[in-house]
Amino acid sequence: MRASAAQGSLQGRLTVPGDKSVSHRALMFGALAVGTTEITGLLEGEDVLRTSAAMRALGAEVERLAEGHWRVAGRGVGGLVEPADVLDMGNSGTAARLICGLLAGHPLFAVLTGDASLRKRPMRRVTDPLSASGARFSGRAGGRLPLAVEGAADPMPLDYRVPVPSAQVKSAVLLAGLCARGTTRVEEREATRDHTENMLRHFGATVRVAAEGHGRIIELDGQPELRAAPVVVPADPSSAAFPLVAALLVPGSEVTVQGVGLNPLRTGLFTTLREMGAHLSVSNERVEGGEPVGDLTARFSELRAVDVPPERAPSMIDEYPVLAVAAAFARGTSRFRGLAELRVKESDRLAATLALLAANGVPATVEGDDLIIARDGRPAAGGGLVETHMDHRIAMSALVMGLASTAPVTVDDTGFIDTSFPGFTAMMNGIAGQPAITPAEELA
Known part of the structure; x- marks a missing residue:
C-alpha cells in the first residue's frame, strides 16, 4: 500500500x-467462568479470533451473535479439556503467552504453534515461571514455538518477581494461579496494564493489589468460582x-x-x-x-x-x-x-x-x-x-x-x-x- x-x-x-487486550481476556475468562458471558464490542481481528478458536478447542461454547457481540458458555476454573488438535495462535503473542498460563493449571496435553513471526518470539519468559507450578514445557531453542505443554495435575501457587515489565508474563502467572490451592503472588517493579486484575475482580475472584515504588504486588486467592459476567470492551x-x-x-x-x-x-x-x-x-x-x-x-x-x-x-x-x-x-x-x-x-x-x-x-x-x-x-x-x-x-x-x-x-x-x-x-x-x-x- x-x-x-x-x-x-x-x-x-x-x-x-x-481493545485487543480486553478482548483476549474476555474470551478466556468467559471460558473459565460458570454460566454464560455476553461480550459486546469484541475486537474481531485475526489475533482475537485465534483466541476464540482456542477456547472452543478447550471445551468452551463460543458463539458469535452479531458484529462484536459474542456469547461464551464457560466450563469453570479447572474445567478445560484436552484439545484434539494443535492450537494455532497465528500472530498473537498475547494469546500464546496467556494460554500457556491457562494450560499450566489443567491436567492436559496441548501443543501451541503460530505463524513465522510468532515462532521467532521468546516464550521462556512465561514457561520458566510456569514450570514452578508443576507444568512441563518442551519447545524449540529458546523455548520458542511450536511448544508442547503438559499441565499440572495439582498446580502449586507461584510467588514470582517479574524481571522485565510485562503484562503478559504477569497475566500468565495469575491465570495459572487460578487452579492452584493457596495464594499466587506476583511482584512487578514497574506497573503494567492491569486488565487481568480488573477482569478477575469482575468475574468474582479475590485480588489484592498494593503499590510498591513504581511497581505493585498482586495477590490472587486460588480456586475461586468465577461467575459469568457481561463484558463491554472499550x-x-x-x-x-x-x-x-x-x-x-x-x-x-x-x-x-x-x-x-x-x-x-x-x-x-x-x-x-x-x-x-x-x-x-x-x-x-x-x-x-x-x-x-x-x-x-x-x-x-x-x-x-x-x-x-x-x-x-x-x-x-x-x-x-x-x-x-x-x-x-x-x-x-x-x-x-x-x-x-x-x-x-x-x-x-x-x-x-x-x-x-x-x-x-x-x-x-x-x-x-x-x-x-x-x-x-x-x-x-x-x-x-x-x-x-x-x-x-x-x-x-x-x-x-x-x-x-x-x-x-x-x-x-x-x-x-x-x-x-x-x-x-x-x-x-x-x-x-x-x-x-x-x-x-x-x-x-
Missing part, C-alpha cells in the same frame, strides 16, 4: 475496534493512536475517536503527546465493564520534542512506532528511553522503527535501548519503502506518516493490519475524504 499526503484536512467522528487506545496522531500532523484536522479505553496504565501515549504540545482533549468520560472510557479529540498541532522516561514505557509500549512518527514532525531532539521490550515484539520493533524513519529521510539513532529523533518541525520527507517484517503497528505507523509527508510512503505488506485493526485503510480514507491510501501497484 502507498499513503500520499492528504489533499485537505482529516475530519470526522469515528469508532475504532475494541475501544482500543493503541488503535485510536493512529487516527489521532494523523490528525495532529495534517494541517486543519480535527478527529474524535469515541469510547476509547482510558485505563491509566494504557494512556502513556496521550500524556506524552500533550507534553509535545498536542491539542488532545477528553469528553464524555464514563466507566464501562470496569474500565474507564471517554471520547478523545485531536486537532492539528505544532509539536515540540519530548524526552520520555523509561518508567512510562509499560503504559505505551505498543505506541512507540506511531509516537516516533509524531516526533518526526516535531521541532527539536526527542529521546525515548528504555525500549528493550520493543526488541521482542512482532518484529524487532525498535530496529523496524529506526528503519522506517531512515527510509523516509528522518535522522534517528539508537543508543543502547534509547531511540533519538532529531527534527526541525518541518514535515518528514517521505518517499521511502518500509519493510514491515509482518508487524501490523509498523505498517499502520508508516501509512500515518505518508498522510503528512512531502512524498508518499510505501509499505511492503499490509496483510497483518487485520490482526488488530480490521478496516483500517477504509477508515483512514474516510476521514481524509479521499483515497489517500491505495494499493501501490495502482500508482506505479
Whole structure:
C-alpha cells in the first residue's frame, strides 16, 4: 500500500475496534467462568479470533451473535479439556503467552504453534515461571514455538518477581494461579496494564493489589468460582493512536475517536503527546465493564520534542512506532528511553522503527535501548519503502506518516493490519475524504 499526503484536512467522528487486550481476556475468562458471558464490542481481528478458536478447542461454547457481540458458555476454573488438535495462535503473542498460563493449571496435553513471526518470539519468559507450578514445557531453542505443554495435575501457587515489565508474563502467572490451592503472588517493579486484575475482580475472584515504588504486588486467592459476567470492551487506545496522531500532523484536522479505553496504565501515549504540545482533549468520560472510557479529540498541532522516561514505557509500549512518527514532525531532539521490550515484539520493533524513519529521510539513532529523533518541525520527507517484517503497528505507523509527508510512503505488506485493526485503510480514507491510501501497484 502507498499513503500520499492528504489533499485537505482529516475530519470526522469515528469508532475504532475494541481493545485487543480486553478482548483476549474476555474470551478466556468467559471460558473459565460458570454460566454464560455476553461480550459486546469484541475486537474481531485475526489475533482475537485465534483466541476464540482456542477456547472452543478447550471445551468452551463460543458463539458469535452479531458484529462484536459474542456469547461464551464457560466450563469453570479447572474445567478445560484436552484439545484434539494443535492450537494455532497465528500472530498473537498475547494469546500464546496467556494460554500457556491457562494450560499450566489443567491436567492436559496441548501443543501451541503460530505463524513465522510468532515462532521467532521468546516464550521462556512465561514457561520458566510456569514450570514452578508443576507444568512441563518442551519447545524449540529458546523455548520458542511450536511448544508442547503438559499441565499440572495439582498446580502449586507461584510467588514470582517479574524481571522485565510485562503484562503478559504477569497475566500468565495469575491465570495459572487460578487452579492452584493457596495464594499466587506476583511482584512487578514497574506497573503494567492491569486488565487481568480488573477482569478477575469482575468475574468474582479475590485480588489484592498494593503499590510498591513504581511497581505493585498482586495477590490472587486460588480456586475461586468465577461467575459469568457481561463484558463491554472499550475501544482500543493503541488503535485510536493512529487516527489521532494523523490528525495532529495534517494541517486543519480535527478527529474524535469515541469510547476509547482510558485505563491509566494504557494512556502513556496521550500524556506524552500533550507534553509535545498536542491539542488532545477528553469528553464524555464514563466507566464501562470496569474500565474507564471517554471520547478523545485531536486537532492539528505544532509539536515540540519530548524526552520520555523509561518508567512510562509499560503504559505505551505498543505506541512507540506511531509516537516516533509524531516526533518526526516535531521541532527539536526527542529521546525515548528504555525500549528493550520493543526488541521482542512482532518484529524487532525498535530496529523496524529506526528503519522506517531512515527510509523516509528522518535522522534517528539508537543508543543502547534509547531511540533519538532529531527534527526541525518541518514535515518528514517521505518517499521511502518500509519493510514491515509482518508487524501490523509498523505498517499502520508508516501509512500515518505518508498522510503528512512531502512524498508518499510505501509499505511492503499490509496483510497483518487485520490482526488488530480490521478496516483500517477504509477508515483512514474516510476521514481524509479521499483515497489517500491505495494499493501501490495502482500508482506505479
